Amino acid sequence: MTEIDQSILNDVDMYHDENDTSNEDESVSNSEYTMESMELDNTISYKCACNFEDSEGEAHIYDSSRISTNTFTKAELMSIHLSQLMLQHRIARAAYRDIVQFINTVIRDHDDIMMEPGAKISHGETVDALLKSKSSVKGHEYDVCSSGCRLYGINDDQESCVDCGKPRYKTDPDQSQTPAASMKLMSVGDMLSQMLADPATRELLCYRANRESVAGQLTDIFDGDNYKQLVQQGLFSNPDDIAIGLYTDGFVNQKKGKNSYTIIHCIIFNLDPSIRRHGMYFDDISARLRPLEDFKVGNPSKNIYQPSIYTQLSTFSGSSFFALDELHLIARGIGKFVYDLITVTLTKETKFYYTHPDNTLNTTEYPFHIPRADLVTIGNCITSSRKYIPTSFQGSFDNVFAKIDGTRAVDWLYFLLYLVPTLVVPYLPNRAVKTALLSLVKGCALALQWTLTSELLDEMELYFKHWHSFLYQQVQNNTLSRSVFRPVQHYLVHIPYIIKQQGPLRCYSTRSMERVIGVFSKLIKSKSKGGRNASFLVERFAIHNYTSTAISICDEINLIWPKPYGRESYMDLPNDPSGAQLWEPFHQFVNLNDDSVEGVGGPSVKEALLKYYQRTTGLTGHEFGDSVVVVAARLWMDSTVYSSCINRNVIVHSWLVGTVQFYFQHVDFYGFPHFLAFVEVMKEHDAAGHDSSVPIVKQWSQSTHTLGHQTQPTYAVISVNNICHQVGLVQYPPNGNQFYVIAPYYIFNNNMRITKGNLSIL
Structure with a gap:
């Protein structure tokens, strides 16, 4: 029995009811549970390792020698063992890929590594100690109440908790003051200063100082009135000043756990938004927000008995803060x-x-x-x-x-x-x-x-x-x-x-904080000292992040990566290098009269291509002979990857929805290249009856069969620049071929019925 067999058996044993007192040797006589009561449908062809002809007997010899005798190389055996470890420990596929790349890098550099003194891959504790010895980032340890009531300050001389009365120190015969419990805290200012010390990170943090607002548009927190008022007050005058947001939330890491945790999460607004990412009833809709004075001096009539601690900050602005x-x-x-x-x-x-x-x-x-x-x-x-x-x-x-x-x-x-x-x-x-x-x-x-x-x-x-x-x-x-x-x-x-x-x-948004909570929830393992466990994790992450910022470890060890995208893996237009790109894999088709292009007849592709040029250039009657068509699998445009998916297409101020069969490059009559998409267009386009801003489409026309055969799909060639959105389809309940159209975080025009397209414009 192999190790993986044993691990599977162990998993099965986990589900065995230890309190089950039934006799395991007792045979089950009820015919409802016997194998003989199961009737197999002999008309169904089941897959197996062998196939029988009608003239043959159903006999087959299974050769166990193919696997019982080891014919694997050592590398193959190690690969199998690694795969078994991945299954046994439930390692994610992404982590599996990274581990394989790392091991292959070690194999490649084996000779060089073995020449180093004490060459070996160290365990986590050793690595953490190594990084601590080299890094200036560290957590500061504080005494805390063993019940989690409070944290003792550096100059706090209390010897017992004022909330629960538990002693601060352990009873020690040597009279040494050993804290009953402790945890580590990191200085936010310390960590931000470390970031500014790194030239590359400091350049990224200059986003705040270098950005320019667009009049009439709100695109970032720096376009808000609060930030502008702070700038007028003389704050954020230094380009190295950092704007941060602090978030707090409570969470538990076990469904029935007794420990709860509070996270204080920091978002650095100086970074570009693309880097940051991841009983009472109020029916008075005109109620005013709490005035600034209520925060600063309190308002007992509103149950505010003391000033808010946040009013001490120079950036405090009231409710909007x-x-x-x-x-x-x-x-x-x-x-x-x-x-x-x-x-x-x-x-x-x-x-x-x-x-x-x-x-x-x-x-x-x-x-x-x-x-x-x-x-x-x-x-x-x-x-x-x-x-x-x-x-x-x-x-x-x-x-x-x-x-x-x-x-x-x-x-x-x-x-x-x-x-x-x-x-x-x-x-x-x-x-x-x-x-x-x-x-x-x-x-x-x-x-x-x-x-x-x-x-x-x-x-x-x-x-x-x-x-x-x-x-x-x-x-x-x-x-x-x-x-x-x-x-x-x-x-x-x-x-x-x-x-x-x-x-x-x-x-x-707090999405970033929620992702961090998800990470820590899985990593906090201690059931009795969860707070201390969490504080050490914070320090560990801080040290690793600082090290990764200071040293590009993957570059230093020349880690084996998947094949990078080279110049041959994409195409862009010679007159528009910053525009759309076609991505591999590519296929080349020469004769559109005969070839089948990705399952579509060449004549259909040629006809749609001619109509495209007629629509876009106004020229008619042009013919082209054998021309090279390079088909691509994916399109990259506006920071979005489009594959064979549903897309919304705008032509002459009309909207149409279709399925992109493939993308391709074609050189027109004058020698200019075009990036095009070959689309199967939905048969009918309209707006929903309950609201004209909800687009609705049908995959087929109402007459799906004509003279006993299925209606042919409608194809169109369009420029990739006419693709506006990657959309999804939500099935319309009364009709299985009718769908509502949705787009991520996008609001369609008020009346989609006015701008709906029809197949005649193609």
Whole structure:
């Protein structure tokens, strides 16, 4: 038995019920469980190691000598063993690839390594000690209460905790003051100074000082009024000044664990945004934000009994100083709230129903009522739509109506932005509630844009006011409980103001902090001293990050990497080197009259290509003979990789949706090269009946069969520059060939019906 066999058996044993007292030797006589009761369908052909002809007997000799005698090389055996270790320890595939590349580098450089004194690969503890000895980055150890109540300062002479009374020091016969518990803290200023000391990092941090704002646009936190006011006050005058945001959150790393942890996370705004990334009811939508004086001196009438500690900061600006987080407010807050509103028939929840004075519920006039059967239909459509969603959408698109366990914040966000306006809204009982919910979705979608203008902020504010006015009217009509006015609803009203003051919400999202929490949750192993464990991890990460900044380890050891993209792996246009690129693999086709180009007949490609030149140049009647067509698998444009996926295409101010079959380069009649896409175009394009801003398409026309054969697909050749968005398709419930169109964080025009395209323009 091999080691992997044994590990599999061990895994099976883990599921054995130790409390099961049944007799394992007892035979099972019930025919329901015997092998003889199983009937095999002999008409089904099952795959096996051998095939039998009708004239042959079903006999086959299995030769075990092929594997029982070792015929593997030593390298192959080591590879097999490594693969078994990966399975046994559940190592991710990405880590597996990195480990293989590292081992191959060690093999390549074996002779050089063995000439070094004490040559060996060290364990983690040894590496950490080595880096500490070479690095100036270190954590400072502090005494803490063994119950986690408090941290003792450097000059704190207390010998017991003032909260729980536990002694600060262990009982020691030698009378030495050994702390009962301790943890390490890192100086944020220390770590930022280390970053400034590195020339390459210091250059990246100059983004803040060098950027120029575009009038009328909000694209970063430095476009907000708060930052501009701080600059006018003389702050951030030095190009090396660093703007940071501090985030805090609590988390647990075990479902039933007793320990809870608090993370203080720092975002450095000086870096380019592309580097940064990853019971009370408020129905008064006109409520003002808390004035600055309440923070500085307190306001007992508002339960503010002492000044906020943050008022001591020179950058404190009042309510907007705390900003708003899109991940918790819009994604997990509003997204989950809308789900709760529409699933009362599924969850049997009654909190949103209006309660009459006699304690009976008004269920008949509930504005968000969707029958249980319709919710099941919506869930099935979500499941069937997953294959049409490109990877540019980060959500899982799981059926939340079947199971919500494990649903992430980003999944709730995608549910709100893409599934609610397409699948949910059509099932709502009347147009008023449909329009109100669509206003909420549009307002949230605008709030998540990276670039905003004052006009868009005004539009966003109107959407949120419409949504709140609808809810308020329903509460007044006794069809909805006042409990719908939760804090997350109230915060929506303040989003436009916060964006004006601090810039777009996406610039200071907590997504980065949530990713870090995910990392630490898995790495904290201690059950009794989790805080100390976490503090040592912080120091370890800081030292490794500093070392990686100071020394490019991968370059120094010349680590084996996958084959890099060379000049031969992509093509760009000679007159536009900064524009679109076609990426490998490439295939070359010469004769369009005979060749089949990626499964499409050459004549069809040639016809579509001729129509493309007629549309774009206005010339007609031109013919071209055998011309070289270089087909590419992928397109890179606007920092996005497009593969064989659904794309939205704009031609003559009309929109069309199609599936890109392949990309290719073609030289026109005058010798100029073009980057083109060969597209199978959807048969019908329109806007949804419940809202004209939701595009809808059909894969086939209503007459899918003509004279007994299937209608031929419609192909078109387009310039890659006419591709506007990588989109996904959400299945339309009544028709399996009809789909709603969605695009990541994009709001379509108000009336997509006006600009819809038709096949005649191709």
